[in-house]
Amino acid sequence: MEYRYLGNSGLMVSALSLGGWVTYGGQVSPEIAQKCMKTAFDLGINFFDTAEVYAGGQCEIDMGVAIRKFGWARSDLVISTKLFWGGKGRNERGLSRKHIIEGTDASLKRLQLDYVDLLYAHRPDPDTPMEEIVRAFNHVINQGKAFYWGTSEWSAQQITEAHAVAGRLNLIAPLMEQPQYNMFHRDRIEKEYLPLFKNYKMGATIWSPLASGLLSGKYNEGIPSDSRLALQDNAVMKRxxxxxxxxxxxxxxTKVKKLAHLAKQLDCTTSQLALAWCLKNPNISSVITGASKPSQIEENVKALSIVPLLTEEIMTSLEDILANKPALDYNFRSS
Known part of the structure; x- marks a missing residue:
């Protein structure tokens, strides 16, 4: 396993990590979740990601049970959770000081942990003043209930505002962002966030590296009944x-089918190629993967050996297939 520093910190996270969205607490049994986490840990993965909203909190419960069952040293784990959608009550969602503090306590109780390493603002909250948000996350850190805080799917402008508030108040600024990033979803990481990487050395723990399975090729001929997209009671999957x-x-x-031919040349799967492509980006701290069976984790980890094979020639071939590289240079001269 490869380990990378999380942004501008001394914390090292595995380049590949395991997340529980959709899968744990919902799609698979607690026993399967435990087997997946055990396989991940045995393969060197130390970073496990969840959120208060995943399966209504059951994901945190199942992952917490696994952590206690295997008796792993807490220092060997990097655990993250995210706050925003904590319940249906008026103050159980959003990023008010009340919900950040109460939501953190509720998550820790479900996880059966004294602290999480990483605590994310799961979405931006335009209804709560930025100063309140920054102060609340700092309060949680000062209480020893989290070590670092970050954001998820915030705009560069919102993250910059949080840094400005933290700087003005001499508080801890967000260390990392958790955005979607994959071959079909590139602009935010490769364009919008570039000033953040340069100015703040922000870390990035990206989700959906396989575009919810699309880049694995499993949907090339339809939707398998046991896949995520087949879930009928999930609004995101329906969309x-x-x-x-x-x-x-x-x-x-059509592009995925072309990627499969290129993957074959590299003697890897389309999934491994897509993961390696994400791992090659120097601004990525960790690629969060999902898995409903241990064998998927074993296959995903092999993507690390594909990264060195992504030569300039191969990357050019990939760009020819994808045809969606964000434009970074602009010509403002009038014609």
Whole structure:
């Protein structure tokens, strides 16, 4: 396993990590979740990611049970959770000081932990003043209930504002962002966040590296009944299913089939190629993967050996297939 520093900190996280979104607490049994986490840990993964909203809190419960069952040293683990959607009550969602503090306590209780290493603001909250948000996360850190805080799917402007507030008040600024990043979703990491990486040395723990499985090739000929997209009671999965049945969705499937041919040349799977592509980005601290069976984790870890094979020639071939590289240079001269 490869380990990387998380942004501008001394904390080292595994380049590949395991997340519980959709899968743990919902799609698979606690026993399967335990087997997956054990396999991940045995393969060197030390970073496990969850959130208060995943399966209504059950994901945190299942992951916490696994941590206690295997008796892992707490120093060998980096555990993260995220706050925003804590319940249906008026003060059980958002980023008010009240919810950040109470939500943290509730998450720790479900996880059966004294602290989490990373605590994220799961989404921006335009209704709460930025100073309140920054102060609340600092309070949680000062209480020893989290070591670092960060954001998820915040804009560069919002993150910059948080840094400005923290700087003005001599408080701890967000260390990391958790955005979606994959071959089909690139602009935020490769364009919008570039000033953050340069000015603040922000870390990035990215989710959906396989575009919810699309980049694995499993949906090339339809939707398997045991896949995430087949889940009927999940609004996100329904939206993704509907997207596949559009012109853009069909174009993406065509690209995935072309990627499969390139992966074959490298003697790897399409999934491993897509993960290696994410890992190659120097601004990525950790690639959060999902898995409903231990064998998927074993296959995902092999992506680390594919990264050195992504030569300039191969990267050019990938860009020719994807045809979506963000434009960074602009010509403002009038014609």
């Amino acid at each position: 993704l299913r509907d997207a596949l049945d559009t012109e853009d969705g069909r174009v993406k499937i």
